[in-house]
Structure formats: structure tokens, C-alpha cells
Amino acid sequence: xxxxxxxxxxxAWLLPALSFxxxxxxxxxxxxxxxxxxxxxxxxxxxxxxxxxAWRIQSVSAHPAHLVWPWLTSDGRSxxxxxxxxxxxxxxxxxxxxxxxxxVQLYSIGYxxxxxxAALGRYYVYQSLFAFSMMGLALAPNLLQLFMCWExxxxxxxxxxxxxxxxxxxxxxAVKAFWITKAGDVGLLIxxxxxxRQAGTFDITEIxxxxxxxxLPVAGLSIITFCIYLGAMGKxxxxxxxxWLPDAMEGPTPVSALIHAATMVTxxxxxxxxxxxxxxxxxxxxxxxxxxxxxxxLLAAVLACVxxxxxxxxxxxxxxxxxxxxxxxxxxxxxxxxxxxxTHGLFKALLFLGAGSVIHAVRSNDxxxxxxxxxxxxxxxxxxxxxxxxxxGIPLFGGYLSKEEILGAVWxxxxxxxxxxxxxxxxxxxxxxxxxxxLAFFGAPAMAHAAAGHGHGHGHGxxxxxxxPVTMLLPLWILAILTMAVGVYFTLNHGEAEAAPPxxxxxxxxxxxxxxxxxxxxTYGSRTIDAASLAGMFGPIRSAALAKFWIDDVIExxxxxxxxxxxxxxxxxxxxLVDGVLNVVSAWTLVVGDDLRGxxxxxxxxxxxxxxxxxxxxxxxxxxxFA
Amino acid sequence: MGLQPYLILSAVVFCIGLxxxxxxxxxxxxxxGVELMMNxxxxxxxxxxRFNGSSAGMVFTVFTICITVTExxxxxxxxxxxxxxxxxxxxxxxDLLKG
Numbered sequence: 001x002x003x004x005x006x007x008x009x010x011x012a013w014l015l016p017a018l019s020f021x022x023x024x025x026x027x028x029x030x031x032x033x034x035x036x037x038x039x040x041x042x043x044x045x046x047x048x049x050x051x052x053x054a055w056r057i058q059s060v061s062a063h064p065a066h067l068v069w070p071w072l073t074s075d076g077r078s079x080x081x082x083x084x085x086x087x088x089x090x091x092x093x094x095x096x097x098x099x100x101x102x103x104v105q106l107y108s109i110g111y112x113x114x115x116x117x118a119a120l121g122r123y124y125v126y127q128s129l130f131a132f133s134m135m136g137l138a139l140a141p142n143l144l145q146l147f148m149c150w151e152x153x154x155x156x157x158x159x160x161x162x163x164x165x166x167x168x169x170x171x172x173x174a175v176k177a178f179w180i181t182k183a184g185d186v187g188l189l190i191x192x193x194x195x196x197r198q199a200g201t202f203d204i205t206e207i208x209x210x211x212x213x214x215x216l217p218v219a220g221l222s223i224i225t226f227c228i229y230l231g232a233m234g235k236x237x238x239x240x241x242x243x244w245l246p247d248a249m250e251g252p253t254p255v256s257a258l259i260h261a262a263t264m265v266t267x268x269x270x271x272x273x274x275x276x277x278x279x280x281x282x283x284x285x286x287x288x289x290x291x292x293x294x295x296x297x298l299l300a301a302v303l304a305c306v307x308x309x310x311x312x313x314x315x316x317x318x319x320x321x322x323x324x325x326x327x328x329x330x331x332x333x334x335x336x337x338x339x340x341x342x343t344h345g346l347f348k349a350l351l352f353l354g355a356g357s358v359i360h361a362v363r364s365n366d367x368x369x370x371x372x373x374x375x376x377x378x379x380x381x382x383x384x385x386x387x388x389x390x391x392x393g394i395p396l397f398g399g400y401l402s403k404e405e406i407l408g409a410v411w412x413x414x415x416x417x418x419x420x421x422x423x424x425x426x427x428x429x430x431x432x433x434x435x436x437x438x439l440a441f442f443g444a445p446a447m448a449h450a451a452a453g454h455g456h457g458h459g460h461g462x463x464x465x466x467x468x469p470v471t472m473l474l475p476l477w478i479l480a481i482l483t484m485a486v487g488v489y490f491t492l493n494h495g496e497a498e499a500a501p502p503x504x505x506x507x508x509x510x511x512x513x514x515x516x517x518x519x520x521x522x523t524y525g526s527r528t529i530d531a532a533s534l535a536g537m538f539g540p541i542r543s544a545a546l547a548k549f550w551i552d553d554v555i556e557x558x559x560x561x562x563x564x565x566x567x568x569x570x571x572x573x574x575x576x577l578v579d580g581v582l583n584v585v586s587a588w589t590l591v592v593g594d595d596l597r598g599x600x601x602x603x604x605x606x607x608x609x610x611x612x613x614x615x616x617x618x619x620x621x622x623x624x625x626f627a
Numbered sequence: 628m629g630l631q632p633y634l635i636l637s638a639v640v641f642c643i644g645l646x647x648x649x650x651x652x653x654x655x656x657x658x659x660g661v662e663l664m665m666n667x668x669x670x671x672x673x674x675x676x677r678f679n680g681s682s683a684g685m686v687f688t689v690f691t692i693c694i695t696v697t698e699x700x701x702x703x704x705x706x707x708x709x710x711x712x713x714x715x716x717x718x719x720x721x722d723l724l725k726g
Contacts, residue, residue: 602725605657605718609649 005054005086006067009094009139012050013084016101016131019043023125030125033117037109040124044102044131051098051135055091064088066205068141080202085141089338093138093270096345097263099482101131103475104258107353110471111254111360123163123252130156134263138270142202143192146271150188150235153264154181160259161251173247180244180555184234191227195278198224204274211277222282228275229289236268236322239296243552245319246303249311249365253356256311261318261352262345269325269341276334290330290410294418294425297323299549301428305435306545309365310355313436317391318348320425327422328406331413340402343486347390347398350479354384357472358440361465367436372445376465379473381441383480388437390483392430392513398483400510401490407509411502423512430516438524633674641667654709654716658702665695 019040023030030036058065068083084090105127112120133152140146155178162174192202199207199216210216232238237245248260259265272279272289279286297320304316321344328337357380362370374381390397393404403426410419467473522528535542544550640663647660669688676684710716 600725602722603719604721604724605649607724608645612645612649 004065004067005057005061005091006065006084008050008054008057009065009084009086009091010067012047012054012094012098013132013135013139015043015047015050016128016135020125020128020132023121023128030121031118033115033120034109036121037105037124040128041102041105041109043128044098044105047131047135048095048098048102051091051094054086055095058086058088058091064205066141080142080144082145083141084139085204086139089270089273090138092342094135096342097131097134097138100258100262100345100349101127101134103349103478104254104353107257107356107472107475108252108254110469111356112252113469119163123160126156126159126163127258130160130259130264134267137267140204142204143195143207144202146204146274147189147192150231150267150271151185153259153267154178154185154235157181157248157259157264160255161248163251163255167250170250173244173250177244177248180241181234184231184241187227187229187234188231191224191229191231194220194224194227208277211281216281218281221278222285225275225279225282225285226288228271228278229285232268232271232326233292234268235271236265236326237296237319238268238292238323238326239299240551240555242296242300242319243548243555246312246315249309249315253311253352253359256315257349257352257356260315261348265318265322266325266341266345269322269329269337272326272329273334273338273341276329276332279329280332286330286332288330290327290413290415290418293323293326293328293330294421295323296320297327297425298421298428301425301432302541303545303548304432305428306542308367310358310367310370310436310440311352311365313367313432314348314351314355317351317429317433318344320429321348321391324403324406324422324425327415327418328409331410331415331418333406333409333413336402336405336409340399340406343390343398343402343483346479346486347387347483350383350387350476350483351391353472353476353479354380354387357468357476358384358465360468360472367439370440371443372441373465374441377441377467379467380476383476384441385437386480386483388433390487391433392517393426393509394513395510396484396487396491398487400487404506404509408505411505423509426509427512427516430513431520432516434517434520435524438520442525630674630678633670637667637670637674640664640670652717652719654706654718654721655703657718658699658706661702662695662699665691665698 019042023036023040029039064085064087066083066085068081068085070078071082072079105124108123108127112123115123130153133149133156137146137149137153140149158174158178161177162171164170165174195207196202198220199210201207207216234241245260245265249256251260279289300316300319300323304313304320307313307316321340325337325340325344328334328340357377358370358373359365361373361377361380364370386397390399393400407419407422407426410422519529523531523534547553644660644663644665644667647663648657651657651660669691672684672688672691676682676688706716709721713721715721
């Protein structure tokens with residue numbers, strides 16, 4: 001079965017497009033709701049099968065398959081192609097995207113069972129479009145197609161965050177996410193255009209070979225890579241663009257799992273992994289990437305410690321882990337960052353779907369409304385704890401090795417500052433995640449589960465939390481098993497890292513994780529340490545974190561002052577200068593016309609007289625002036 | 628005798644015609660002025676044809692005279708119709724061109 005992997009990835013790419021077109025164009029089918037959902041799931045299954053097949057073939061042949069068609073031809077030469085590039089990174093990314101996409105679509109059938117059929121159909125239209133765009137982004141053979149798909153996933157993110165558009169907070173969050181990522185995208189577009197001017201092409205492979213042979217001029221490259229990094233900052237929620245991601249949790253939880261944890265937010269990391277050879281030419285930008293990544297990781301971890309909304313904790317943890325990946329790339333170890341992207345995609349999707357299952361059961365996002373759920377939902381609790389252990393970097397779980405690799409790479413990359421920050425963040429990560437675990441799944445059950453008005457406004461009365469239906473449990477177990485399998489597999493077949501990490505690294509990293517878990521257990525599990533007094537120890541930091549370090553306010557202030565101020569100036573110019581000139585001209589025309597009306601007497605003799613005088617004047621002019 | 632006296636005569640007749648057209652209150656007087664202007668043109672044509680040694684101008688003049696006759700007939704007909712509908716032929720009462 002040595003078929004061309006290019007064709008197979010093309011099939012994987014086009015199946016969601018088929019699903020999107022069918023659902024978008026055939027209205028009656030879409031409005032049926034559930035059949036439309038199953039059709040979309042079917043296409044996603046096919047896409048996943050094709051993706052896995054392509055990955056298997058690709059890993060054997062180890063030769064990138066390039067399948068492109070000319071697009072935007074000018075002077076007989078194609079400015080940019082459209083098609084697929086199946087190499088090691090893109091096929092693995094394709095597998096991750098199609099897998100999580102499939103599981104999330106399956107999960108959503110159970111999660112959104114209360115939705116009206118038409119809304120459910122709309123949801124699956126967006127889901128299919130997202131799968132198509134994200135795969136296109138992963139497979140893009142040139143940067144222009146990548147940018148196009150990049151914008152498309154941004155659009156899908158906007159549409160899906162605002163899925164419950166009747167909720168003002170959801171609509172607001174959707175707009176916020178769109179605008180803030182767009183601010184970064186402007187940088188990306190500028191960077192790509194400048195890069196294509198310098199290299200003469202958008203094609204990734206061609207630019208790579210130019211870099212490899214050293215024919216790409218390095219002068220001014222720092223600006224280009226920084227502009228590209230700006231786009232990645234917006235998409236991957238790096239400080240100060242991270243503010244959109246926690247608000248994006250207004251969307252349905254499966255959407256958060258797919259877009260805002262596993263795939264779309266990692267697009268920025270993926271872009272940097274794709275162009276690491278370009279960034280390697282600009283070490284100054286890489287240093288910025290590393291420091292901002294580490295700072296983002298720390299900031300988001302601190303913020304995650306004080307959140308009471310389970311989804312917001314996970315959102316900040318995503319931001320923090322994205323910071324990890326970025327730091328690895330900044331340290332020149334893009335492979336480690338990409339590895340963490342993959343394992344993170346698995347276990348964070350698992351955590352979000354687990355959280356969704358909890359929210360589905362108690363009809364609230366808030367941790368105080370939960371408690372003691374492990375007895376009522378043992379399966380959900382098990383998979384959630386697997387995901388948490390993986391995120392905390394406990395050995396044998398998925399996230400352990402990738403985290404180790406990042407820490408080792410950052411140390412080897414000669415960045416002790418970010419290394420120390422990441423080490424501390426590892427401790428914080430374990431702490432805040434196990435805080436969630438102890439608060440939600442252990443301890444005493446909250447008395448009033450879900451006061452009305454919380455959650456999604458389903459309008460259910462109080463009821464006993466119970467395990468979700470099988471469509472939701474199945475994806476959870478698949479992700480949990482995969483997370484475990486990845487961890488065990490790579491622990492057993494651990495290839496030698498390029499730069500062997502120092503011997504003390506593993507014990508200290510695991511120690512940081514265990515210490516975090518221990519602190520969380522003492523505080524929220526056994527209650528040996530009073531949570532209030534622990535919070536009191538960090539008084540100012542805690543209150544600052546509760547205010548999100550005022551970053552949102554600063555951005556809003558900047559927005560209000562700069563953008564709205566500028567708009568006001570432009571508005572004034574338009575209203576009084578541009579319109580003013582036009583109004584004066586039109587008023588003048590009216591007045592002059594009114595005055596000139598008097599000379600039209602209607603008598604033929606006056607006209608003849610005017611003609612005669614006119615001729616006389618012309619003759620005199622010709623004689624005297626133009627003689 | 629040179630060309631100039633003919634042209635001066637023509638110009639004088641033309642100006643008299645134009646003066647009549649612009650100043651006469653009676654429509655028939657205006658028509659007479661138009662006839663004078665036409666004849667000034669005819670004098671011009673004949674004189675120039677004679678001095679250029681080309682007969683085209685003379686032939687053209689014959690045409691013009693014919694057209695002038697029909698034009699006079701038409702003009703008088705219009706004046707009669709005007710009198711029937713408006714009961715006046717005074718030009719300063721006729722301001723139908725005014726919108």
C-alpha cells in the first residue's frame with residue numbers, strides 16, 4: 001500500500017470541506033440537527049483514517065510529498081501554489097487535528113443534546129469548516145496558503161466562541177478574540193510579504209533550501225521574523241495578547257477543547273516550528289521569543305491559581321503551556337516544543353472534555369458548586385486525573401517527557417533565567433491543577449448544585465450529577481488511553497536527546513511537580529493548611545491576580561485612548577473638513593445658480609443680442625490678445 | 628476696385644440686420660433684419676468668389692437665395708400662427724422660452 005501520501009492527505013483535507021459544503025448548502029439537511037452531526041462525524045472519521053494512513057506511509061518513506069497546483073499565475077509563473085505538503089511534521093499535526101476534531105465532534109453530540117436542531121446543524125457547519133481550515137494550515141506548502149487558513153481558523157474561532165450569540169458575554173468574547181488575534185495577524189501579513197520580497201517566493205521548501213544554501217540575505221531578517229512572531233503571539237496567546245483566550249471560554253466546552261486548547265492556539269507554535277530554520281538566523285528574536293514565552297508561562301500560571309471557574313483555570317493553563325512551547329522554540333529546540341504541542345494537544349483536550357463532562361453534570365462552571373464528584377462520576381474523575389498528572393509532568397504520563405525535553409533544551413540553550421521560571425511554573429502547574437481536582441472531585445459535595453442562571457441557561461432544575469452518555473465518555477477514554485500510551489511508549493523507547501540534560505534535571509522537575517501536588521493536597525485535600533491563610537500570605541499578589549494584573553484594563557485603556565481618540569480625530573476631519581468643503585461647494589452652486597436664473601428672460605431677442613456680444617468679444621480677444 | 632469695399636458693405640449690411648433683429652419690437656421687422664443679414668452673407672460669397680476666380684461661391688449664392696425665400700415664407704407663416712394664438716406679434720410679449 002505504498003500510495004502517494006500526497007493524495008491521501010489531500011483526501012483527509014477535502015473530507016471536512018465536503019462535509020462543510022453539504023451542511024452549508026443543503027439547508028433542510030442541516031436543520032435536521034442530529035443527522036447532520038453524524039454526517040460531519042462520519043467525514044471526520046474518514047479524514048482521521050486518511051491522516052493516520054498518510055502518517056504511516058510518510059514515516060516509512062521519510063520523503064516529503066509535494067502536491068501543488070498553480071494559483072495566482074502572472075507572466076506564466078505561479079506567485080503562489082495551493083496544495084499540500086506532506087512531511088513528518090505536517091502529517092503528525094494532521095493526525096492530531098483530525099483526531100481531536102473527530103473526538104470533539106463525537107463528544108458534542110452528547111454535550112449539546114439540548115440544543116435546537118437548527119443550531120446544532122450550524123455548530124457542525126462551523127466544526128467542519130474549522131477542521132478543513134486547520135488541516136489546510138498544517139499542510140500548507142507555502143506561506144500564503146498558510147496565512148489564508150490561519151485567518152479561516154480565526155474566523156471559525158470567532159463563530160464558535162459566539163455560538164451562543166444571544167449571550168452578550170459570548171458575543172463580546174468572540175469579538176475580543178477576533179480583534180486581538182487580528183492585531184497580531186497584521187504583523188504576520190507584513191512579515192510574510194516582506195519575506196516573499198526578500199526570498200522571491202512564498203514556498204516553504206524553496207525558502208528552506210535558500211536558507212540552507214545561505215543565499216537568503218540576512219540583512220533585515222530580524223524585522224521579518226519578529227513580524228511573523230507577532231502573528232504567532234496573537235494566535236498562541238503570548239503576553240500581552242493572552243487576554244483573549246480566557247474570555248474565549250464563553251464558547252461551548254468542546255469548542256474550547258478543540259480550538260482553544262489542542263489545535264488553533266497551537267498554530268502559532270506550529271508556524272514557528274515550520275520556520276525554525278528562519279528564526280535560527282535571527283538569535284535576537286529567538287531570545288525575545290524565549291523570554292516572552294517564559295514570562296507568559298509564569299503570568300498565566302499565577303493567574304490560574306486564583307480562578308474559580310474550572311474552564312478559566314484550564315484556559316490559563318493552556319496559555320502557560322503555550323509559553324512553555326514558545327520558550328523551547330526560543331531556546332532553539334523547536335522539536336521539543338513541537339513534541340510538547342502534540343502531547344499537550346492530547347491531554348489538554350482530555351482535560352477540557354473532562355471539565356465539560358463535569359459542567360454538563362452540575363450545570364455550573366464554578367468550583368464551589370462542585371465537590372465530591374469522584375463518587376458520582378468515577379470514570380470522568382479517573383480520566384481527568386490522568387490528564388492532570390500528565391499536565392503536572394509525572395513520569396509515565398504523556399506530558400512528562402515533553403516537559404522534560406523542554407526544560408533540558410532550555411538549560412542546554414544557555415537560558416538559565418527562563419529555565420528557573422519554567423521550573424517554578426512546573427510547581428505552580430501541579431498546584432493549580434490539583435487544586436481543581438481536590439475541589440471538584442473530592443471533599444464534601446456542594447449543597448446546591450447549580451443555581452439557576454449558571455452554566456448555559458439550559459433551565460434544568462436541581463438534579464443528581466451522573467456520568468455523561470457514551471458519546472461523551474468514549475472520546476474521554478480514547479484520549480486518556482492515548483495520553484498514557486504516548487507517555488509509556490516514549491519512556492520505554494527514549495531516544496538520546498541531542499544535548500544530554502544534566503542528571504539532576506529529572507528529579508528536580510518531578511520534585512517540583514510532586515511538591516505542587518503535595519501543597520494542593522495539604523491545602524484542599526486534607527485541609528492541613530488553611531486555604532484562606534495561604535491566600536493571605538500572598539495578599540497583594542493574589543488581589544493583583546484576581547484583577548488579572550490589570551492587563552485587560554491596560555489594553556482596554558490603550559484601546560480607548562489611542563484607537564477611539566484616533567477615530568474621533570478622523571471623525572472630526574471627516575465631519576467638518578471633508579464634509580465642510582463639500583457643503584460649501586454645493587451651497588455656492590445653489591446661490592450662484594439662483595442669481596444666474598435672472599438673465600434667462602425667455603425673449604429670443606435677448607439671446608440673439610448675447611450671441612452678438614459674445615461673437616464681438618471673441619473677435620476682439622482674437623485680435624488683441626491672441627494676435 | 629479691390630475686395631475691401633465689398634466686404635465693408637457686407638459688414639455694414641450685416642450690422643444693420645443684426646441691429647434690426649435685436650431692437651425691432653415687431654416680429655415682421657425682425658424677419659426683415661434676418662433677410663438683411665442673409666443678403667450680407669450673399670454679398671460676401673459673391674465678392675469672394677469673384678476675387679478667387681472660383682464659381683462655387685456664385686452657385687452657392689443661388690442656393691442661398693432660394694432658401695431665403697422659403698425661410699421668409701415659413702417665418703411669415705409662423706408670425707400669422709403666432710398672431711392667431713397669442714393675439715400679438717410684439718417680440719417683448721413673447722417670452723415662451725422662459726422655463
